[in-house]
Amino acid sequence: MARTEQQSNDKFAGRWFWRYAAPAAFYPLAGKIEKIGWVLAVVLAAIGLYMGFFVAPTDATQGEVYRVIFIHVPAAWMTMVIYLAMAFWAGTGLVLGTRLSFMMSHALAPTGAIMAVVALWTGSLWGRPTWGTYWVWDARITSTLILFFLYVGYMALSAAFDDKKKGDRASALIALVGAINVPIIYFSVKWWTTLHQGSSVRPGSSSMATTMLWAMLIMTFAFWAYCVAAAMHRLRTQIIEREAGAAWLDGATK
Amino acid sequence: MTTKQKRLALILGGMGVLAAAVALVLTAFNQNLVFFFTPTQITSKEAPIGRVFRLGGMVETGSVKREGVNVSFRVTDTAQIVPVTYSGILPDLFKEGKGVVAQGTLGDDGVFRAKEVLAKHDENYMPPEAATAVERATKAREMASKTLKQ
Numbered sequence: 001m002a003r004t005e006q007q008s009n010d011k012f013a014g015r016w017f018w019r020y021a022a023p024a025a026f027y028p029l030a031g032k033i034e035k036i037g038w039v040l041a042v043v044l045a046a047i048g049l050y051m052g053f054f055v056a057p058t059d060a061t062q063g064e065v066y067r068v069i070f071i072h073v074p075a076a077w078m079t080m081v082i083y084l085a086m087a088f089w090a091g092t093g094l095v096l097g098t099r100l101s102f103m104m105s106h107a108l109a110p111t112g113a114i115m116a117v118v119a120l121w122t123g124s125l126w127g128r129p130t131w132g133t134y135w136v137w138d139a140r141i142t143s144t145l146i147l148f149f150l151y152v153g154y155m156a157l158s159a160a161f162d163d164k165k166k167g168d169r170a171s172a173l174i175a176l177v178g179a180i181n182v183p184i185i186y187f188s189v190k191w192w193t194t195l196h197q198g199s200s201v202r203p204g205s206s207s208m209a210t211t212m213l214w215a216m217l218i219m220t221f222a223f224w225a226y227c228v229a230a231a232m233h234r235l236r237t238q239i240i241e242r243e244a245g246a247a248w249l250d251g252a253t254k
Numbered sequence: 255m256t257t258k259q260k261r262l263a264l265i266l267g268g269m270g271v272l273a274a275a276v277a278l279v280l281t282a283f284n285q286n287l288v289f290f291f292t293p294t295q296i297t298s299k300e301a302p303i304g305r306v307f308r309l310g311g312m313v314e315t316g317s318v319k320r321e322g323v324n325v326s327f328r329v330t331d332t333a334q335i336v337p338v339t340y341s342g343i344l345p346d347l348f349k350e351g352k353g354v355v356a357q358g359t360l361g362d363d364g365v366f367r368a369k370e371v372l373a374k375h376d377e378n379y380m381p382p383e384a385a386t387a388v389e390r391a392t393k394a395r396e397m398a399s400k401t402l403k404q
Contacts, residue, residue, distance in 0.1 A: 060385030061347060062375065069379070095262045131355075131372045132345030138289040176269060180276050191280075192287045193310060195355055200377040208379040 021098045023239045024248040030232045030239075037229025044222035051215035059212075068126040073201075073216055074223040076119035076144070080182050082112035082227060083147060086154070087179035090172035102168040103242065105175060106158060107234035111227050113151035120144060131195060139188040140196035143181060150178035164242065290355050293334035301360065309336060309366050310355045310374065318350055329354060329366070336360075340368040347373035 020026045052070035059066035086108040093101035123141070124134045135141070154174045161167030189198045200207050201216075208216070243249050255263070280287070290310030291301040301307055309329055317328040324341045327350075338356055348354060353374030358367045380388070 057381030057383075059379050060382045061349075061352070062379075066379060091265055094265060095258055130345070130347055130375055132348075133370075133372055136289070136372070139287055176265065177272060179269075180273055184276075184280070192284075192289065193292070194289050195372060195374055197375050197377045200379060207377050209381055209384060212379050 021096075021100050023100050023103070023243055024246070024252070026100055027236060027239050027249075027252055030236050034229050034232035034236070037225045037232060040225035041222050041229055044218055044225060048215055048218035048222050051211065051218060056212045056215045057209060062130055065126060065129050068122050069212075070215055070219045072119060072122040072126065074220040075115045075122065077220060078223050078227055079112050079115035079119055079144070079147060080185060082108050082115060083151070083175075083182055084179060086112060087175045090175035093168060094172050094176075099242070100239075102172065103235055103238040104231075105172065106155075106168075107231045107238055108227075109151055109155050110234065111230045113148060113155070115223075115227070116144060116148035116151060120148065136195050138194040138196055139192045140185065140194045143185045143188055147178070147181055147185060150174065150181060154178070292331045293329055293336045294331055296336055296360065296366075297334045303360055306357060306359055306369075308355055308357045309338065309360075309368075310353070311336075313348070313350050313352060313354050315350045329356070336366050337364070338366045338368050340371050342371070344371055345373040347375060349373075352376075 020029065048070065052067055056067070056070075058064055086105050089101045089105040089108070092098065093105060120141070127136075128134050154171050157174055158167040158171035161170065188194060189196055201213065206213050240249065290308035293309070293311050295301055296309065301309075311329040311331045314328040314330045314335060317326075319326050323343070324339070325344065326337065326339045328335050328337050330336075338358075340356065340358075348371065353376060355372045355374050356366065356368035357370040357372075360366050
């Protein structure tokens with residue numbers, strides 16, 4: 001084991017990774033990332049919401065109700081991206097046995113669950129006037145609801161163990177197994193007939209008016225910044241909780 | 255192989271097996287994951303007769319007839335047509351030439367009796383001026399092709 005770490009340390013990228021894998025080293029860096037994240041989130045959300053509500057034109061068929069996409073679409077994207085990140089860090093934790101990877105995974109879960117709720121809730125409010133119903137059991141909506149349950153299951157399982165290490169490993173398996181659901185959500189509108197419309201934005205093309213698209217993309221960056229900041233904040237709390245009593249912590253939190 | 259490589263191989267292998275299993279299950283359940291049947295599927299008797307299912311397609315232009323709360327229209331997927339009857343309030347986005355999903359049963363006479371009608375929105379978002387422009391362009395193209403045929 002020690003020999004492998006030594007070998008990794010010989011490579012430049014490996015050395016960088018291992019240095020910041022130590023909670024003591026990442027704690028101050030996480031603080032900096034968190035601050036930048038909050039500032040970016042506020043500034044981008046202000047620009048994005050202004051563009052979305054005052055610059056972007058009314059939609060030809062839906063009228064004003066379409067403006068929910070400036071919240072709905074970024075939230076739906078984030079809940080999928082965060083789950084993949086969570087699964088990635090859970091897998092990294094299982095393979096390398098790094099404590100910080102598990103903490104990262106735990107720090108992401110609540111934000112991902114919130115994003116799933118926001119996506120489902122705003123979608124439901126949009127569905128009533130547009131489709132004529134708050135809820136249907138089509139593939140896209142059902143698989144997103146399952147993703148929300150996976151987040152909740154992950155958090156519940158990791159909290160159910162008194163031994164944090166056992167909780168880390170057990171919940172990491174849920175995170176990895178559940179990751180299969182993310183491509184299912186993404187491609188559901190393509191593979192099956194659904195009430196939910198197909199993707200308006202695909203790599204390289206979009207079927208939206210330019211200002212609408214820009215407002216939505218700026219809002220997406222705002223959501224990214226918010227999620228990163230929230231995860232970093234939760235990560236720092238986790239580090240303080242788990243490393244309580246460590247000598248470096250007294251100096252870092254003073 | 256070191257312990258770490260073994261663990262990585264185990265996780266990646268496990269994920270691979272899991273993905274394959276999920277793919278097989280989804281393929282097997284493909285029919286049940288369908289949210290609605292198209293008129294073509296209904297004419298070729300793929301839809302369950304006598305049971306409640308959903309029909310999806312476009313509302314044929316010029317086919318909507320209203321008598322009080324009773325509405326009748328035809329749903330098309332450009333290949334086949336299924337007539338639908340419904341009594342109740344239609345969603346705001348229900349329009350001729352636009353997408354629709356209706357839930358109900360298919361009668362022996364081939365008429366679909368809907369209990370619920372939902373509007374299906376497409377993935378296009380554009381301002382009204384652009385929509386008018388697109389409409390005008392489509393009409394011009396139709397006119398041109400008609401003229402050319404004559």
